[in-house]
Amino acid sequence: MCYTFLKWGNTHTISIWNYLKQFIMKTTERILPATQNYYLEGPKPRVNELKFAWRVFIEFLNAFRVLHFVGPCITVFGSARFKPDHPYYKASEEFGKRIAKMGFTTMTGGGPGTMEAANKGAFENGGKSIGLNIKLPFEQKLNPYVHKSLTFTHFFSRKVMLVKYSYAFIIMPGGFGTMDEFFETLTLVQTKTITQFPIVVFGKEYYQPLLELIERMAEEGTINKADMELVLFTDDYDEAMNHIKTYIRQNYVLKPRKRVWWLFEPKPVSLVL
Numbered sequence: 001m002c003y004t005f006l007k008w009g010n011t012h013t014i015s016i017w018n019y020l021k022q023f024i025m026k027t028t029e030r031i032l033p034a035t036q037n038y039y040l041e042g043p044k045p046r047v048n049e050l051k052f053a054w055r056v057f058i059e060f061l062n063a064f065r066v067l068h069f070v071g072p073c074i075t076v077f078g079s080a081r082f083k084p085d086h087p088y089y090k091a092s093e094e095f096g097k098r099i100a101k102m103g104f105t106t107m108t109g110g111g112p113g114t115m116e117a118a119n120k121g122a123f124e125n126g127g128k129s130i131g132l133n134i135k136l137p138f139e140q141k142l143n144p145y146v147h148k149s150l151t152f153t154h155f156f157s158r159k160v161m162l163v164k165y166s167y168a169f170i171i172m173p174g175g176f177g178t179m180d181e182f183f184e185t186l187t188l189v190q191t192k193t194i195t196q197f198p199i200v201v202f203g204k205e206y207y208q209p210l211l212e213l214i215e216r217m218a219e220e221g222t223i224n225k226a227d228m229e230l231v232l233f234t235d236d237y238d239e240a241m242n243h244i245k246t247y248i249r250q251n252y253v254l255k256p257r258k259r260v261w262w263l264f265e266p267k268p269v270s271l272v273l
Contacts, residue, residue, distance in 0.1 A: 056157060063132075063161045066150055070130055072252075073107040073165045074099045074244065077181045078114025078172025091202060091237075092117035092172050098241050100127020107132065107166060109158075110151075114172040116143035123147070132158050159184060167252065168198045168244040173206040190227045196251040199231045200240040207233060 044052075076096065082089045096118035099106045106122035108115035110131025122129040123145040131146035135153055142149055152158035163185065171182050182201070188194045201207050211233055217223045232243045 059157050071105045073105040074168045075107045075166040076118035076170045077178045079174040080111040080113040082113040089117045093121040096121020097125045100125045119145035171201045173203045198244050198247040201233045
């Protein structure tokens with residue numbers, strides 16, 4: 001397509017694209033000069049980056065020390081905003097109780113809401129209870145129902161620990177943080193980084209739109225249906241725990257661990273089970 005322009009009595013024909021390109025080049029200022037390499041004001045001096053890497057290393061090392069002997073865990077995720085009278089708080093407390101009866105350690109993000117409820121359910125029913133807290137300017141504070149706890153500065157190191165020691169996830173209703181953990185775990189399962197890792201998503205009504213979105217992904221071919229084989233959407237406690245038990249029994253063997261405190265790890269919590 002062309003336009004015809006009259007200029008000084010002469011006819012000039014130029015394409016719309018060329019005209020627009022010339023116009024944009026004249027009117028748009030580049031943020032970065034075309035002939036030079038620039039970084040925005042993000043990276044720090046290299047000594048600062050080395051200090052950051054060291055702090056991350058120390059955070060991981062401390063977590064390895066504290067959590068080495070906590071035993072097999074099941075991690076419960078969910079909102080920090082549910083109060084004790086909320087049905088999802090009570091449901092999370094019931095899961096903590098059932099995890100304790102299985103002989104597993106209940107691990108959570110250590111905060112209030114459903115995290116507190118799961119820790120409470122385990123703590124008050126003879127189970128081990130672990131909380132991995134995070135430093136936040138609001139909302140997040142360590143709940144009192146934990147035998148051991150850690151407070152992290154970085155989300156990424158905290159997430160590694162929440163996955164590393166767990167043999168299953170229970171996803172309670174939650175917000176962005178819960179979705180972050182859920183989809184990161186799904187990605188690890190999808191990419192075979194972790195295998196045979198059962199995930200329970202509790203609250204079918206709450207998560208119905210999410211389930212529909214995941215089904216749409218499968219229809220469009222952006223994920224495989226097999227990627228969701230280990231994920232159970234349910235409202236039933238028994239179904240949820242049986243789903244977890246089935247995969248653990250099929251894929252893991254309990255072996256006693258020889259305890260050597262070569263990193264001066266804290267002694268394990270002694271409980272009467």
